[in-house]
Amino acid sequence: xxxxxxxxxxxxxxxxxxxxxxxxxxxxxxxxxxxxxxxxxxxxxxxxxxxxxxxxxxxxxxxxxxxxxxxxxxxxxxxxxxxxxxxxxxxxxxxxxxxxxxxxxxxxxxxxxxxxxxxxxxxxx
Numbered sequence: 001x002x003x004x005x006x007x008x009x010x011x012x013x014x015x016x017x018x019x020x021x022x023x024x025x026x027x028x029x030x031x032x033x034x035x036x037x038x039x040x041x042x043x044x045x046x047x048x049x050x051x052x053x054x055x056x057x058x059x060x061x062x063x064x065x066x067x068x069x070x071x072x073x074x075x076x077x078x079x080x081x082x083x084x085x086x087x088x089x090x091x092x093x094x095x096x097x098x099x100x101x102x103x104x105x106x107x108x109x110x111x112x113x114x115x116x117x118x119x120x121x122x123x124x125x
Contacts, residue, residue, distance in 0.1 A: 011055035011072050014063030015115045018042045020091075021057045024114040027090035028083055029074075033057070046074070065115040073108065076123030080109055083121055087111045 015021035022033050022044050033044040041060035048054075055072065076083050080098060087094050095118065096110040106124040113119055 006053050008053050010053070012043075012058040012063070013055065013072060013113070013115075013117055013119065014065050015057045015059050015113075015117075016065060017115065018044070018057070018059040020114050021059075024090045024092060025057055028086045028092070030083075030086070065113075065117045067112065067116060067118040071110075071118060071120055073120035073122045076107075076109075076121035078123060079125045080107060080121040080123035084109045084111065090114070 013021075018035065022035065025044070025046065026033050029046065033046065036043045036045065036056075041058065043056040043058050045054065045056050074083075084094060084098060091114045093112040094109065095112055096108070098107050098109045100107055106122060109121045110118055111121070
C-alpha cells in the first residue's frame with residue numbers, strides 16, 4: 001500500500017525542547033528516534049518505513065505545540081494500552097483513557113506530551 005492510498009501523507013508534531021520530546025516519544029513508543037538536522041530545523045522521524053504514512057517530532061521556527069486544532073492519532077498497534085501505560089511515567093498526561101469507539105472501529109485514547117501537544121492513539125483492540 002502506498003501513501004497515495006491514504007488521506008494522510010505526512011505529519012509533524014511541534015516541540016520546543018527536542019531532547020525532552022525525544023526522550024518522551026522514545027519511552028512511549030518503545031523505539032529510538034534519531035535526530036535529523038535540516039538547517040535550523042531538528043526532526044526526529046517516528047518511522048523510517050517508506051511504505052507507511054510517516055511523521056516526525058519537529059523543532060523549528062514557527063512550530064508551536066498545541067492542545068487544540070488538528071489531532072494526530074499514532075498507531076497503537078494491536079492494543080494501544082501498553083503505549084498509553086508509558087505516557088505518565090514518561091512525563092505526559094492521559095486526558096482520555098482507552099475508550100471503545102463502537103461500530104467495530106476499535107479504540108482510541110488521548111494524551112498530552114511533554115511539550116503540551118494533544119495526541120491520540122488508535123488500535124483495533
